[in-house]
Amino acid sequence: MRGARGWHILTAAITVAALLLQLVLVLQGGRVLDEAEPPGLGLRLARFVAYFTIQSNLLVAVATTMLARDPFRDGPAFRALRLAATVGITVTGLVHFFLLRPLLDLHGADWLADKMLHMVVPLVAVVGWFALGPRPRIDGRAIAVALGWPIAWLAATLGVATATRWVPYPFLDFREEGWGSVVVVCVGITALFAALIAGFRYADRRLAPSGAGAAAGRLRGRAEQ
Secondary structure, three states: OHHHHHHHHHHHHHHHHHHHHHHHHHHOOOOOOOOOOOOOHHHHHHHHHHOHHHHHHHHHHHHHHHHHHOOOOOOHHHHHHHHHHHHHHHHHHHHHHHHHHHHOOOOHHHHHHHHHHHHHHHHHHHHHHHHHOOEOOOOHHHHHHHHHHHHHHHHHHHHHHHHHOOOOOHHHOHHHHOHHHHHHHHHHHHHHHHHHHHHHHHHHHHOOOEOHHHHHHHHHHHHHO
């Protein structure tokens, strides 16, 4: 349990540090993606929280902070949070690596924040899930939340884009790419989420139990001896 708590503390600390660094850069007017002329502070902050990257990192920060306090944590809300955070941060890393990384030309603190949010946090979060669990923790309600969140995010993002002409990611810019391309991207992202959720659920069932479930199993085994 000490090893699990230590890893969750490390993951939470890295994630919070990455978020705070990016927030400071936003407050200072630093670039996000290819914005050459950042807007006013209020709009910058609104856009900051609109990024899926920020939302997924926030979920990881909350989930791992809860696990740092109790590595055996369970409950319907936590299960949904943990799955959404893990799948969301996985998609963040994959989309960044394959779609966004070639578009970026960042330096200094902007580069550091980008790598922490899109590469370091996904790595430590996913490694922690596979190595430490806790599991089993994936049920139907957690799956519904984990899949419903990105669908709701896509709908809200496209709605905002229609009203304001701003999109957080270039591949969602229907004015530049066309609706056909954007629909294909949205379907692909949704399919990616569904596939990852199925994969994590399979691993959740097949891998050895960890956390409270493993502890209860050991206690039952000792009682039967």
